[in-house]
Amino acid sequence: MNIITLEHIAKIYEVGAEKVHALRDVSLKIDKGEYVAIMGPSGSGKSTLMNILGCLDTPTKGLYSFKGVNVSEMDDNELAEIRNREIGFVFQTFNLLPRSDALHNVELPLIYAGVPSDVRKKRAEEALLQVGLGDRVHHKPNELSGGQRQRVAIARALVTEPSIILADEPTGNLDTKTGEEIMLLFNEIYEQGNTIILVTHEEYIAEHAERIIRLRDGQIESDEPVQNRYIPDLSAIREKEESE
Amino acid sequence: MKKIGRILLDTKEGILISLRAIKVNKMRAILTTLGIVIGIVAVTTMTTAIIGLKQAFIQSISSIGQNVLYVDKYEWLGGKNWRMYRNRKNITFDQYLKLKKSLSYYDAIAPIQRTFGRTIKYKNRSATSSFIYGTTEEYLKISEVLPDTGRFFSEMDVGAAHNVCVIGKDIAKALFPNEDPINKEIKVMGHRLRVIGVLEKQGSGFFGTISLDSQIIMPITVFYKIIGGRRRSMQIAVKVNDETKIDDVRLEIEAIMRTIRKVPPGKPDDFAINRQQVFEDMYDKTVGIIAIAGIVITALSLFVGAIGIMNIMFVSVTERTREIGIRKAIGAKTHAILLQFLSEATIICLIGGLIGLAISFPLSLLINQFLPTAMPFEVVLLALFISFVVGIISGILPAKKAAKLNPVEALRYE
Structure with a gap:
């Protein structure tokens, strides 16, 4: 089943008198349960594509249909609702509320979904448990390590049971080992049947996905399945840790 | 019916979120309320004194x-x-x-x-x-x-x-x-x-x-x-x-x-x-005008306080641009952000109003030594109402600014 269909998407920014074509004629389809990496050097338009896929921004031209609904012409509040219900974001810089504990951070999307407080707490606790932070529920971001912060962010993305998880350089601010742990977590999430879109510029990270879409100058350069998918292995990580 | 329930829920969450924000920035919130505190003390004390003066006058002509x-x-x-x-x-x-x-x-x-x-x-x-x-x-x-x-x-x-x-x-x-x-x-x-x-x-x-x-x-x-x-x-x-x-x-x-x-x-x-009425009319004509002038002048201090709060709220919105971006990215609608900042300004003002009343109540007892009055309950309600209105007025522009922020740009804000 198609979740995402982009048809001839273009995004043009006007910087002063100049027009910047961030995306030119991008068309793609993503099915339910896919694990897709979007790759490209900086300036290739991958951030713009991510913003459009994540309904944070709307395209200048073209059609974006999300689960059969045309979202390219929705207003801010309709987009907010799609983001809230259908999309779970994971950012490079975690983007947690610094003064709120893990539980409240994970609860946040449920607050905006209008879920009553008691149900909200239970679901947030479950999500934290799922990412292995059952014992860090009341820690604030500054009391958590980088990896733990990203886990909180992943719990926040999962808690609404969204149609897609959209991760933008999720390991960019983490060391290799922690990054690998996070990628392992993404793999688990994928194996549970979730759809993941991973935006990265690292080949090695992209190879965790099952399909890689490469962008260059605002256009799709290639769109191919990964032949030898890299499946993270916890024991391999441990071995690596010991050898260091 | 469902919609009203949702609005109530959103309002409740907005208030809870802003209470959190105020708790985190206690010192700043208290300093911000100062403008309102002074305004409320001035207005309530003035009103109490004016009512007392009138009561004293009526009492003194009551023999008629x-x-x-x-x-x-x-x-x-x-x-x-x-x-x-x-x-x-x-x-x-x-x-x-x-x-x-x-x-x-x-x-x-x-x-x-x-x-x-x-x-x-x-x-x-x-x-x-x-x-x-x-x-x-x-x-x-x-x-x-x-x-x-x-x-x-x-x-x-x-x-x-x-x-x-x-x-x-x-x-x-x-x-x-x-x-x-x-x-x-x-x-x-x-x-x-x-x-x-x-x-x-x-x-x-x-x-x-x-x-x-x-x-x-x-x-x-x-x-x-x-x-x-x-x-x-x-x-x-x-x-x-x-x-x-x-x-x-x-x-x-x-x-x-x-x-x-x-x-x-x-x-x-x-x-x-x-x-007897003619004396009251005369009183209202003369002292009444002075009283209105007094209230207008003291109300100016409230106005200054409101501007102070608006200023702080603008700073607060800029400072929390990233937070607003996060909230919007995970699905906060425009009105939820608006409500959050509006209730923050209103709560700060209501706290200011309560502090102001706590100060002006003993002052009214002092006035009572000279004039037959105590702070009327209406004045208490009026003070809280004024605080509420000042909160809305000083919060609306910053809240609108926050609500209108583009999530992509807000998330990029350092």
């Missing part, structure tokens, strides 16, 4: 009687027209009798013949009275001042011109420091009058200018006998207990007096019908 109409040659507070009033025909005892006979509805009617203070003697002691009144037994119903010892004079005392009088508390104290004044004979202008009653304490009227406790009241027949004054104009006091009937009675009095005094049709009245 709220529901009493006074038929008089002079228009009270008639000002520069006094020459014209002076040339009018007198109001006489005869006119009083005719009015009493013709007037169809009243609760009490009494003639009041008045003269300024005289020296009163008892044995070797003497005292000066403020006013001497000659009237009838019905005056008791009009003034509503009761004798606390003895009695007021009766219809028979008036009819038979018995040499009796009722005296004020201060006169009683001055002349009879160690004895019971009742049935003692005092000397007024060389005539002996038997004291039959002492009036209860009233204090002074017209801001202390007239001592109500040093008056002497006697039957009008006695007044004419010993003081004279038949040629002087008098007042006729008509009491109407039912507030709604006062205007009708006034019209009837006017018609009867015109007939009695033979005022030709088309000519203006050559007498006046006065009420």
Whole structure:
């Protein structure tokens, strides 16, 4: 089943008198349960594509249909609702509320979904448990390590049971080992049947996905399945840790 | 129904979120409220003082009687027209009798013949009275001042011109420091009058200018006998207990007096019908304007406070741009962000209002030492309402700014 269909998407920014074509004629389809990496050097338009896929921004031209609904012409509040219900974001810089504990951070999307407080707490606790932070529920971001912060962010993305998880350089601010742990977590999430879109510029990270879409100058350069998918292995990580 | 529930839920969450934010930035929130605190203290104290002043004024003119109409040659507070009033025909005892006979509805009617203070003697002691009144037994119903010892004079005392009088508390104290004044004979202008009653304490009227406790009241027949004054104009006091009937009675009095005094049709009245109200109106006209000016000036301090809060809220929105971006990215709608910042400003203002009330309440007790007032409950409600409104006004622009932020740009903000 198609979740995402982009048809001839273009995004043009006007910087002063100049027009910047961030995306030119991008068309793609993503099915339910896919694990897709979007790759490209900086300036290739991958951030713009991510913003459009994540309904944070709307395209200048073209059609974006999300689960059969045309979202390219929705207003801010309709987009907010799609983001809230259908999309779970994971950012490079975690983007947690610094003064709120893990539980409240994970609860946040449920607050905006209008879920009553008691149900909200239970679901947030479950999500934290799922990412292995059952014992860090009341820690604030500054009391958590980088990896733990990203886990909180992943719990926040999962808690609404969204149609897609959209991760933008999720390991960019983490060391290799922690990054690998996070990628392992993404793999688990994928194996549970979730759809993941991973935006990265690292080949090695992209190879965790099952399909890689490469962008260059605002256009799709290639769109191919990964032949030898890299499946993270916890024991391999441990071995690596010991050898260091 | 579901929509209303959702709005309530959103409001509740908005309030909870802003409470969190205020808790995190306690010091700043308290400093921000300062502007409102000062404004609320100024406005509530000012209002309390103004209400107190008015109450003091009303109290001081209350001896006139709220529901009493006074038929008089002079228009009270008639000002520069006094020459014209002076040339009018007198109001006489005869006119009083005719009015009493013709007037169809009243609760009490009494003639009041008045003269300024005289020296009163008892044995070797003497005292000066403020006013001497000659009237009838019905005056008791009009003034509503009761004798606390003895009695007021009766219809028979008036009819038979018995040499009796009722005296004020201060006169009683001055002349009879160690004895019971009742049935003692005092000397007024060389005539002996038997004291039959002492009036209860009233204090002074017209801001202390007239001592109500040093008056002497006697039957009008006695007044004419010993003081004279038949040629002087008098007042006729008509009491109407039912507030709604006062205007009708006034019209009837006017018609009867015109007939009695033979005022030709088309000519203006050559007498006046006065009420306590005219003093209140005068008060409202003069002091009222000063009071409004005072409130406007103190309200300016609230305005300054509101600008301070708006400023801080703008800073706060800029500072939390990234937070707003996060909230929007995970699905906060425009109105949720708007509500969050609006309730933050409002809560800060309400806290300021409460602190302000906590300060101005003891201040109002201090004012109470000088004026008969306490902070009225309405003023408390008004203060909270003002705080609420100031919160909304000072919060709306920053909140709108926050709500309009583009999530992509807000997330990129460092």
